[in-house]
Amino acid sequence: xxxxxxxxxxxxxxxxxxxxxxxxxxxxxxxxxxxxxxxxxxxxxxxxxxxxxxxxxxxxxxxxxxxxxxxxxxxxxxxxxxxxxxxxxxxxxxxxxxxxxxxxxxxxxxxxxxxxxxxxxxxxxxxxxxxxxxxxxxxxxxxxxxxxxxxxxxxxxxxxxxxxxxxxxxxxxxxxxxxxxxxxxxxxxxxxxxxxxxxxxxxxxxxxxxxxxxxxxxxxxxxxxxxxxxxxxxxxxxxxxxxxxxxxxxxxxxxxxxxxxxxxxxxxxxxxxxxxxxxxxxxxxxxxxxxxxxxxxxxxxxxxxxxx
Amino acid sequence: xxxxxxxxxxxxxxxxxxxxxxxxxxxxxxxxxxxxxxxxxxxxxxxxxxxxxxxxxxxxxxxxxxxxxxxxxxxxxxxxxxxxxxxxxxxxxxxxxxxxxxxxxxxxxxxxxxxxxxxxxxxxxxxxxxxxxxxxxxxxxxxxxxxxxxxxxxxxxxxxxxxxxxxxxxxxxxxxxxxxxxxxxxxxxxxxxxxxxxxxxxxxxxxxxxxxxxxxxxxxxxxxxxxxxxxxxxxxxxxxxxxxxxxxxxxxxxxxxxxxxxxxxxxxxxxxxxxxxxxxxxxxxxxxxxxxxxxxxxxxxxxxxxxxxxxxxxxxxxxxxxxxxxxxxxxxxxxxxxxxxxxxxxxxxxxxxxxxxxxxxxxxxxxxxxxxxxxxxxxxxxxxxxxxx
Amino acid sequence: xxxxxxxxxxxxxxxxxxxxxxxxxxxxxxxxxxxxxxxxxxxxxxxxxxxxxxxxxxxxxxxxxxxxxxxxxxxxxxxxxxxxxxxxxxxxxxxxxxxxxxxxxxxxxxxxxxxxxxxxxxxxxxxxxxxxxxxxxxxxxxxxxxxxxxxxxxxxxxxxxxxxxxxxxxxxxxxxxxxxxxxxxxxxxxxxxxxxxxxxxxxxxxxxxxxxxxxxxxxxxxxxxxxxxxxxxxxxxxxxxxxxxxxxxxxxxxxxxxxxxxxxxxxxxx
Numbered sequence: 006x007x008x009x010x011x012x013x014x015x016x017x018x019x020x021x022x023x024x025x026x027x028x029x030x031x032x033x034x035x036x037x038x039x040x041x042x043x044x045x046x047x048x049x050x051x052x053x054x055x056x057x058x059x060x061x062x063x064x065x066x067x068x069x070x071x072x073x074x075x076x077x078x079x080x081x082x083x084x085x086x087x088x089x090x091x092x093x094x095x096x097x098x099x100x101x102x103x104x105x106x107x108x109x110x111x112x113x114x115x116x117x118x119x120x121x122x123x124x125x126x127x128x129x130x131x132x133x134x135x136x137x138x139x140x141x142x143x144x145x146x147x148x149x150x151x152x153x154x155x156x157x158x159x160x161x162x163x164x165x166x167x168x169x170x171x172x173x174x175x176x177x178x179x180x181x182x183x184x185x186x187x188x189x190x191x192x193x194x195x196x197x198x199x200x201x202x203x204x205x206x207x208x209x210x211x212x213x214x215x216x217x218x219x220x221x222x223x224x225x226x227x228x229x230x231x232x233x234x235x236x237x238x239x240x241x242x243x244x245x246x247x248x249x250x251x252x253x254x255x256x257x258x259x260x261x262x263x264x265x266x267x268x269x270x271x272x273x274x275x276x277x278x279x280x281x282x283x284x285x286x287x288x289x290x291x292x293x294x295x296x297x298x299x300x301x302x303x304x305x306x307x308x309x310x311x312x313x
Numbered sequence: 314x315x316x317x318x319x320x321x322x323x324x325x326x327x328x329x330x331x332x333x334x335x336x337x338x339x340x341x342x343x344x345x346x347x348x349x350x351x352x353x354x355x356x357x358x359x360x361x362x363x364x365x366x367x368x369x370x371x372x373x374x375x376x377x378x379x380x381x382x383x384x385x386x387x388x389x390x391x392x393x394x395x396x397x398x399x400x401x402x403x404x405x406x407x408x409x410x411x412x413x414x415x416x417x418x419x420x421x422x423x424x425x426x427x428x429x430x431x432x433x434x435x436x437x438x439x440x441x442x443x444x445x446x447x448x449x450x451x452x453x454x455x456x457x458x459x460x461x462x463x464x465x466x467x468x469x470x471x472x473x474x475x476x477x478x479x480x481x482x483x484x485x486x487x488x489x490x491x492x493x494x495x496x497x498x499x500x501x502x503x504x505x506x507x508x509x510x511x512x513x514x515x516x517x518x519x520x521x522x523x524x525x526x527x528x529x530x531x532x533x534x535x536x537x538x539x540x541x542x543x544x545x546x547x548x549x550x551x552x553x554x555x556x557x558x559x560x561x562x563x564x565x566x567x568x569x570x571x572x573x574x575x576x577x578x579x580x581x582x583x584x585x586x587x588x589x590x591x592x593x594x595x596x597x598x599x600x601x602x603x604x605x606x607x608x609x610x611x612x613x614x615x616x617x618x619x620x621x622x623x624x625x626x627x628x629x630x631x632x633x634x635x636x637x638x639x640x641x642x643x644x645x646x647x648x649x650x651x652x653x654x655x656x657x658x659x660x661x662x663x664x665x666x667x668x669x670x671x672x673x674x675x676x677x678x679x680x681x682x683x684x685x686x687x688x689x690x691x692x693x694x695x696x697x698x699x700x701x702x
Numbered sequence: 703x704x705x706x707x708x709x710x711x712x713x714x715x716x717x718x719x720x721x722x723x724x725x726x727x728x729x730x731x732x733x734x735x736x737x738x739x740x741x742x743x744x745x746x747x748x749x750x751x752x753x754x755x756x757x758x759x760x761x762x763x764x765x766x767x768x769x770x771x772x773x774x775x776x777x778x779x780x781x782x783x784x785x786x787x788x789x790x791x792x793x794x795x796x797x798x799x800x801x802x803x804x805x806x807x808x809x810x811x812x813x814x815x816x817x818x819x820x821x822x823x824x825x826x827x828x829x830x831x832x833x834x835x836x837x838x839x840x841x842x843x844x845x846x847x848x849x850x851x852x853x854x855x856x857x858x859x860x861x862x863x864x865x866x867x868x869x870x871x872x873x874x875x876x877x878x879x880x881x882x883x884x885x886x887x888x889x890x891x892x893x894x895x896x897x898x899x900x901x902x903x904x905x906x907x908x909x910x911x912x913x914x915x916x917x918x919x920x921x922x923x924x925x926x927x928x929x930x931x932x933x934x935x936x937x938x939x940x941x942x943x944x945x946x947x948x949x950x951x952x953x954x955x956x957x958x959x960x961x962x963x964x965x966x967x968x969x970x971x972x
Contacts, residue, residue: 015938016925025934028749031953036932051510053379065749078510080382083401086375089367093335093379094509096363100334100385106510124375127368198929224955232956235930 017198022048022077027069028062032231034221034238035059037195038140039111042219045205046136048072050107051094053080055087055116058147059140085120087112092133099134107136107209114141114155118176125216129185132213139178139216142223150226157246158292159285160277162226167280174292180299182216183252190216191251196239200249200260220247228276240271245293248300257303268293314490320481323451323488324390324416324474325350327458330496331414333388334362335380339373342428343478344392344418351388370395374402374415381411386462386503389413392478393420393434400438403471407442408538412465412503413472414458415443419583419634420478421669429670430478432583432635436611436643442538444472444545445612449586451476451486453609456562459491463500463552468544473612477634479670480584491560499559546615564609567618571597572604577628577685580648582608585634585666585673592678603682608644616651623648624657630685632678632698634667641694662691666698673699703760707768708847710753710840711785712777717840721775722753724844724862729757731858737762757853771795773851775843786810798846799887800839816887819846824879830872841873845880856881909954911967913945921966927958 022043029036035058043050052070054060060081063069070077082090091110098106110128117125117139125137144162145151152162154176165171182190189211193201201219208215222229222237229237241247245263252258268290272278281289301307318326324347328336338348354360367373370391377387391399396417406413417435421427435445446461448454454476461472476482549566557563571593572578581589586607593605606622608615623629629652633644640646645663652658664681667673677699684696708725712718719740726738734757743750754768770792776782779801786808797814800821825837832838841863848859860874867873913921927945928936935952936945959967 017929019928019938021934023934025948025951027933029932031932032955032957033932037930040932040934041929049510080509082375082379083405086371086378086402089372089375090379090382092365093337093376093381094383095379096335096365096376097380097383097385097387098509100362100380101383103510123368124372127372130368131365195930230956231953232960234932234955235957235961 018044020044022070022072023063024069024071026066028065029058030224032224032234033058033062034195034223034234035113035140035142036062037234038201038219038221039063041195041198041201042109042138042205043070043077045202046107046109046209048077049105050109051078051080051098053082053087053091053094053108053110055082055084055112055121056147057113057116058142059111059113061147084116085124087116087121088124088128088133088135088137091135091137092128092131095133095135108134110135110137112137112139113146114139114143115145115153117141118154118178122181126181126185129182129187129214129216132187134212134214136208136215136217138219140219140221141178142221142226143175144223144226146223146226158288159272159281161280162277170280170285174288177296177299179216179218179250179252182218183257183303185214187214187216188212188254189252190218192218192220192247192249194220194238194242194247194249195222196235196242197249197261204251226277228279229274233274237271237274240266240274244268244271245297246271246289248297250300250304252303257300257305259300259304259306263297314492315487316490317485317487318451318490319346319483319485320448320451320454320476321346321418321483322350323454324458324476325354326490327416327455327474328388329354329360330455330491330493331388331459331462331500332361332386332502333414334385335365335377336360336362336388337365337367337373337376337380338388338390339367339370339395341370341392341395341420343420343482344390344395344416346482347390347416347418370398371402374399374406374413377413378402378406378409378411381406381413382409382509384503384505384509386466387413388415390416390418392418393422396434396438397422400441403438403441403443406471408534410469410538410541411471412462412469414461414465414474415471416454416458416474416476418478418482419475427669428478430480430584430634431668431670432475432477432633433637433643433668435473435475436635436637438473439612439643442470442542443612444470444549444610445475446472446610447475447582447608448481449584449607449609450488451481451484452488452562453564454481455488455490456556456560456564459496459500460549460552460556460564462503463555464545464548466503466505467548467552468541469505470538470542470545475583477584484584495559499556542613545613546610546618549610565618566608566610566615567622568607568609569622570605570607572606572622572626574602575604575626576602577630577682578604578606578623578626579678579682580606580608580623580629580631580644581633581678582611582644583634585632585678588673588675589632589678592675592682595675596679596682601682601686611644611647614647614651619648619651620655623652623659624655625659627659628685629659629661630664630681631661632664632666632673632681634673636665636668636695645694660690662688662696663694664696664698671699703758705756705758705762705764706773706851706853707771708755708757708773708775709768709771710755710775710777710843711781712751712753713781714749714751715836716751716777717838718751718753718777720753721777721840721844722755724841724859724866725755725847725854726757727862727866728844728848728854728859729755731861732854734758734853735760735762741767773798773847775847776800777839777843782808796850797887798843798850798884800843801887811887815850817846817850817884818887819843819880819884821846821876821880824883825876828872828875828879830869830876838869838873838876841867842876842880842883845877845882846884848877849881849884909956910947910949910952910970911956911959912947912970913967917966917968918944919966920964922964924963926961926963927967930957930961932957 243266249261421431710718722738726736729736821839821842
């Protein structure tokens with residue numbers, strides 16, 4: 006098969022904002038998420054980050070987020086204050102007459118679901134003109150895999166170690182955020198780069214508080230082979246564990262069908278589900294069903310349909 | 314312009330005159346009138362910038378920290394429990410070299426609950442790197458807010474302006490509101506070189522790249538901040554001098570009130586300093602050789618100025634409205650440290666009074682002075698005033 | 703007071719910290735006072751990690767780091783060059799290297815007692831490998847270190863490893879093999895250990911994908927390989943159209959190979 010150069014249409018732009026080397030683990034889901042996010046967002050941003058995987062990885066061994074000939078500003082905030090700082094930074098920029106620079110809070114699940122939740126809620130309630138990204142690897146990964154309220158039921162972490170597993174279900178952070186009057190909220194994950202980047206491009210042009218929940222598989226934390234990062238992200242969607250959907254001004258639409266991939270296909274690939282057992286699997290399936298019931302009610306759809 | 318205002322209102326007028334771009338405060342008794350008054354200014358259209366209601370004190374400080382990082386003047390206010398809620402952020406703001414001005418209404422730290430007056434709240438934060446000023450009157454409050462911006466912005470170190478809960482926050486006094494044109498002359502617009510984006514996040518030559526989460530050269534950074542803070546007292550003195558030239562009022566970091574030749578000197582701070590001033594006058598008329606040294610600037614501690622003020626005094630009675638439980642009064646501890654090794658130091662007595670809003674009456678101050686005069690030497694670190702023990 | 707100071711010098715993933723803990727426990731079993739702690743560089747994979755151990759017959763009062771150890775364990779031969787600094791060596795510092803044979807001249811090592819053990823080979827041979835990661839080399843090196851130290855009993859080390867590690871049997875076997883297989887660094891190794899590439903198949907950069915000409919016929923230019931690389935190691939060439947892998951940046955994670963819909967990419971050497 007010979008394709009001439011004229012016939013090649015690049016599916017993805019080759020403009021990048023991450024300049025390797027960076028410090029993310031080999032195969033890291035967060036690294037890919039950040040790469041796609043910035044490709045879609047462009048370099049006219051200030052990133053605000055709590056303690057987590059990203060800030061040490063993009064600042065050591067060197068600063069690796071660039072836009073043209075300058076570095077992209079990365080502001081570190083205390084753990085629970087990321088959304089708060091981001092709102093303040095945006096207000097300050099506007100007060101100085103800079104209306105163009107977008108402020109992005111780039112936080113993990115720990116900072117979003119747990120310690121920073123009141124800050125995220127406050128910023129959403131005030132409709133701060135920022136983009137809040139929760140990149141969710143389902144535990145406090147940078148500090149060695151301690152559980153968060155984003156850790157799924159049945160998984161092990163260092164603070165609910167085997168033979169025990171986490172007894173509590175994952176919080177539905179999108180549900181919480183949609184309880185605020187915000188213009189845009191969406192989920193996505195790296196296995197669907199067009200979906201992720203398309204949503205970011207959409208959000209870029211919206212004013213007000215925009216929320217993203219991105220699932221980012223973690224190689225050492227979840228315990229899988231490095232080449233499977235994208236595959237696990239795909240399975241998470243196809244098993245129904247992580248639905249792809251968005252909310253625009255109160256209207257919810259589901260972007261991808263819940264294909265019938267069995268949950269075990271997903272869990273068997275990960276060390277953290279080794280102690281899932283029959284009961285754990287049933288609990289996880291129950292969680293998925295409950296989540297889809299809720300989602301379908303919101304979206305006005307039946308079963309596993311995609312919104313028209 | 315002469316007005317009769319409470320301490321809270323004085324603070325709000327101070328903020329109004331200094332034209333912050335972003336104001337963010339969370340209400341807490343006995344401070345609530347401050348954000349309420351400022352909100353009214355905004356609603357009436359007489360205050361520019363943006364006023365934001367947030368979900369907690371941690372958010373209030375975090376929000377203005379974010380705005381300060383963008384390079385604009387900000388203001389916030391709180392009290393006791395709220396100040397404690399900000400504790401992490403206080404360290405963060407000082408470490409980030411941000412010129413944030415905050416008014417703190419001094420109220421006791423629970424448990425148990427008490428919504429009145431005591432200075433343990435702000436004194437508990439003395440290690441955070443913030444400058445601290447303690448005001449005696451509502452006039453001093455508004456004047457200190459204005460001075461605080463000038464001092465803070467010239468060094469890029471945050472400043473806390475403290476007022477006693479109830480005794481100043483709810484008390485009305487006649488005061489002179491400075492004219493806007495005078496304030497504009499004294500306080501130039503805030504136009505920092507550091508700003509994001511593009512200005513990079515290296516604030517100053519000697520500051521850290523604070524976005525490096527692992528603090529690559531943390532100890533050197535703390536050294537730099539420590540050295541910078543050594544300029545605070547002099548900057549306060551200079552700013553006070555300039556304030557006097559513009560407004561005709563002055564507030565030295567350490568004020569010597571009829572203490573030059575005094576045998577016994579009371580060292581005191583806050584609203585009770587005013588009462589003490591009155592007691593000193595009365596007792597001097599009765600023939601006692603007494604005076605007062607008022608500490609207005611507590612952080613950084615004006616050690617040299619205090620030594621000058623207390624040199625050669627026979628007896629020093631520290632009366633304070635706080636306690637480091639299990640230890641002694643915090644002012645007492647700092648004064649003992651400041652005077653330690655100084656050859657002309659007299660005997661130092663430590664009195665604790667007025668906790669939980671208990672009134673520091675002239676009678677109580679007189680009792681303290683008399684017991685100081687009548688005792689040969691202090692036999693303990695804590696003398697309790699006004700408590701039946 | 704006579705305090706023996708030991709440094710395990712490695713990077714994230716080598717197990718320097720655990721090695722230090724295990725050694726201290728083994729020393730305690732052998733009747734010594736022991737202390738172990740660690741020092742970290744950047745808290746990311748690949749960051750420098752040093753494990754410290756002090757052993758003495760008396761109580762050990764000092765709590766600062768160790769700058770001039772009596773025994774230096776180099777967890778990976780690639781660190782040998784940076785570790786060979788005369789300012790850190792005492793007169794009698796002995797060195798244990800995870801490696802097979804010297805590939806370069808190290809003048810600072812002349813006249814010193816330098817030992818080597820092929821910990822990667824041993825660990826891989828025992829099947830002691832982290833899924834998605836490297837062989838676990840620290841217990842092998844501990845076996846070798848105990849041999850050199852001479853004061854801690856190997857049985858005590860094996861006891862400690864047997865009760866403190868997740869795969870006790872394999873770890874103990876590695877420690878034993880390390881104890882037996884440690885020789886002078888400068889001798890020809892007589893062990894018949896596998897000469898196979900000892901690095902893990904996953905994620906540590908020694909294996910890289912390649913676009914082989916024969917397989918490129920399958921490529922339909924979807925660019926998925928380019929977009930799924932977390933390290934941006936793959937770049938798109940336009941004229942002529944092709945992909946290039948930057949081996950310096952590639953960590954060998956294999957996502958591109960896994961995700962290529964046409965299986966047009968493969969591992970180097972396959």
